Amino acid sequence: MPDTRPDDDRSVLSRTMRILQSFRAEDRGVGLSELTRRTGLPKATVHRIAQDLVAARMLAATERGYRLGRGLFELGMLAAPERSLIEVAIPFMQDLFLRTHETVHLGILEGTEVVYISKIGGHRQAPTPTRLGGRMPLYCTAIGKALLAHAPQQIVDEVLSGPLDRRTPRTVVAPGLLRGQLEQVVELGVAYEYEESMPGIACIAAAVLDANDRPLAAISVAGPSTRFRPDKHSTSVRAAAAGTASILARRRLTALPDEN
Amino acid sequence: MPDTRPDDDRSVLSRTMRILQSFRAEDRGVGLSELTRRTGLPKATVHRIAQDLVAARMLAATERGYRLGRGLFELGMLAAPERSLIEVAIPFMQDLFLRTHETVHLGILEGTEVVYISKIGGHRQAPTPTRLGGRMPLYCTAIGKALLAHAPQQIVDEVLSGPLDRRTPRTVVAPGLLRGQLEQVVELGVAYEYEESMPGIACIAAAVLDANDRPLAAISVAGPSTRFRPDKHSTSVRAAAAGTASILARRRLTALPDEN
DNA sequence: GCGTTCCGGTCCACTCAGTGGACCACAGCC
DNA sequence: GGCTGTGGTCCACTGAGTGGACCGGAACGC
Numbered sequence: 001m002p003d004t005r006p007d008d009d010r011s012v013l014s015r016t017m018r019i020l021q022s023f024r025a026e027d028r029g030v031g032l033s034e035l036t037r038r039t040g041l042p043k044a045t046v047h048r049i050a051q052d053l054v055a056a057r058m059l060a061a062t063e064r065g066y067r068l069g070r071g072l073f074e075l076g077m078l079a080a081p082e083r084s085l086i087e088v089a090i091p092f093m094q095d096l097f098l099r100t101h102e103t104v105h106l107g108i109l110e111g112t113e114v115v116y117i118s119k120i121g122g123h124r125q126a127p128t129p130t131r132l133g134g135r136m137p138l139y140c141t142a143i144g145k146a147l148l149a150h151a152p153q154q155i156v157d158e159v160l161s162g163p164l165d166r167r168t169p170r171t172v173v174a175p176g177l178l179r180g181q182l183e184q185v186v187e188l189g190v191a192y193e194y195e196e197s198m199p200g201i202a203c204i205a206a207a208v209l210d211a212n213d214r215p216l217a218a219i220s221v222a223g224p225s226t227r228f229r230p231d232k233h234s235t236s237v238r239a240a241a242a243g244t245a246s247i248l249a250r251r252r253l254t255a256l257p258d259e260n
Numbered sequence: 261m262p263d264t265r266p267d268d269d270r271s272v273l274s275r276t277m278r279i280l281q282s283f284r285a286e287d288r289g290v291g292l293s294e295l296t297r298r299t300g301l302p303k304a305t306v307h308r309i310a311q312d313l314v315a316a317r318m319l320a321a322t323e324r325g326y327r328l329g330r331g332l333f334e335l336g337m338l339a340a341p342e343r344s345l346i347e348v349a350i351p352f353m354q355d356l357f358l359r360t361h362e363t364v365h366l367g368i369l370e371g372t373e374v375v376y377i378s379k380i381g382g383h384r385q386a387p388t389p390t391r392l393g394g395r396m397p398l399y400c401t402a403i404g405k406a407l408l409a410h411a412p413q414q415i416v417d418e419v420l421s422g423p424l425d426r427r428t429p430r431t432v433v434a435p436g437l438l439r440g441q442l443e444q445v446v447e448l449g450v451a452y453e454y455e456e457s458m459p460g461i462a463c464i465a466a467a468v469l470d471a472n473d474r475p476l477a478a479i480s481v482a483g484p485s486t487r488f489r490p491d492k493h494s495t496s497v498r499a500a501a502a503g504t505a506s507i508l509a510r511r512r513l514t515a516l517p518d519e520n
Numbered sequence: 521g522c523g524t525t526c527c528g529g530t531c532c533a534c535t536c537a538g539t540g541g542a543c544c545a546c547a548g549c550c
Numbered sequence: 551g552g553c554t555g556t557g558g559t560c561c562a563c564t565g566a567g568t569g570g571a572c573c574g575g576a577a578c579g580c
Binding site: 011012013014016017020021023024025049052053056058067068069070072073074075076077078079081082083086087090091094097098108110115117119120121122123125131132133134 | 271272273274276277280281283284285309312313316318327328329330332333334335336337338339341342343346347350351354357358368370375377379380381382383385391392393394395
């Protein structure tokens with residue numbers, strides 16, 4: 001559904017945002033012309049704004065072109081609730097890693113997707129498709145289902161009525177089946193994924209809830225489906241999520257009203 | 261020393277940056293008036309830009325006021341070299357944590373300061389003054405000294421000639437003494453800190469170097485000076501740094517020319 | 521050699537987005 | 551009542567931002 005106001009294309013700020021957001025995770029350096037193409041803005045405009053962004057350390061100019069700058073990284077790290085969430089969760093994620101020696105994720109709900117905000121793992125990590133700061137759909141990941149199961153009805157409906165892409169042969173694309181799974185997640189306190197987002201990966205997750213049972217985040221353990229038995233770790237994962245939640249509660253951090 | 265160009269106060273972008281950078285780590289929500297005071301900008305201007313930033317998800321409006329938004333966090337996570345650095349370093353930091361059960365840091369050189377880009381630790385962490393995305397001086401931290409010892413002469417001179425604040429009774433504030441320590445760091449491959457940045461904390465760090473011996477980052481282990489013996493872990497810390505460096509080298513990631 | 525097509529970067533007259541002083545409504549407080 | 555703080559809005563003026571046109575160079579094909 002389109003925004004009521006067509007997002008004011010003409011403001012400097014929205015153009016700036018358009019430039020910043022045109023960067024993708026995979027690119028190492030984006031040239032001026034490429035940025036011009038991606039944003040649809042006049043070349044001179046892109047050039048000028050890019051220069052200003054470089055001066056502000058939000059972009060860095062390299063031989064290969066522009067890339068996102070360290071200033072952006074530092075600012076991003078200052079984003080408050082995420083930071084304290086990470087700091088509180090890390091020791092519990094450590095515990096999980098010690099027990100499993102598999103990849104441990106921390107993710108938050110953002111629209112109809114998960115955003116991964118922390119990830120720890122050893123040298124022999126399963127090749128998970130996740131990146132720090134990256135996104136994945138809710139319906140086909142353990143973290144996603146854990147979050148979705150505790151999310152407001154409105155979001156559940158939106159996800160279930162939206163297109164459910166069959167990412168692997170095992171992806172659950174039947175809304176009814178998915179809804180049943182979500183009920184089970186609430187009942188069990190954990191969510192599972194068996195090769196639903198990527199072949200070869202199995203995963204178990206539990207939600208970190210605030211005092212009002214709203215999901216602040218979710219913690220998961222993922223491993224190769226060949227050797228990793230998710231159900232063996234339900235107690236540990238639940239404990240990690242509950243531990244994180246209780247410390248956050250003690251710090252009186254409630255979920256802030258959804259931004260936007 | 262003032263900038264040659266007075267940083268173009270009048271551009272929308274620089275005002276925006278001024279607003280974003282006026283946020284501090286400790287504040288949970290900043291009101292409009294407070295922002296106006298911090299930035300020195302007219303209230304109407306701050307208000308308008310803040311609204312735009314909220315629309316762009318760079319700020320979030322709460323009852324308490326504004327705080328940095330999740331969009332900023334996500335963009336920051338996309339900042340490329342830091343992200344791959346973190347991903348490569350994490351397993352080695354894990355190893356260090358398993359051996360020591362103390363707080364493990366990953367930091368990069370930024371001007372004449374360290375910026376901490378990753379931090380893992382258990383439940384009984386030493387009360388380190390570091391935050392993710394936070395900064396500390398180079399001259400009084402183990403990570404700082406490890407970075408400085410391998411930094412270009414120009415930066416070394418700048419730090420040694422600059423004011424060396426005596427942060428604790430043990431802070432090394434004599435430039436000559438510090439220069440000697442830096443030589444030793446290169447020789448030993450590790451840098452030490454004994455309560456130089458904060459009483460009660462001891463720390464050991466090693467630099468992650470690229471193919472040209474430029475410091476990409478440094479890894480440290482910090483613990484309470486009562487029980488933690490930094491010198492017991494020099495081999496492990498060196499190994500973690502060297503391991504990270506060798507994987508980065510294999511990925512052909514060389515240090516990009518300093519931005520700005 | 522020459523033409524073509526890409527690139528990053530610059531110029532500068534026009535104009536509309538951004539400005540900011542003045543203003544409003546409200547909530548505490550004395 | 552008056553005073554002082556807050557968040558938020560209004561709107562006539564103007565200079566910051568715009569962007570089409572333009573460099574100079576590099577890499578191609580012929």
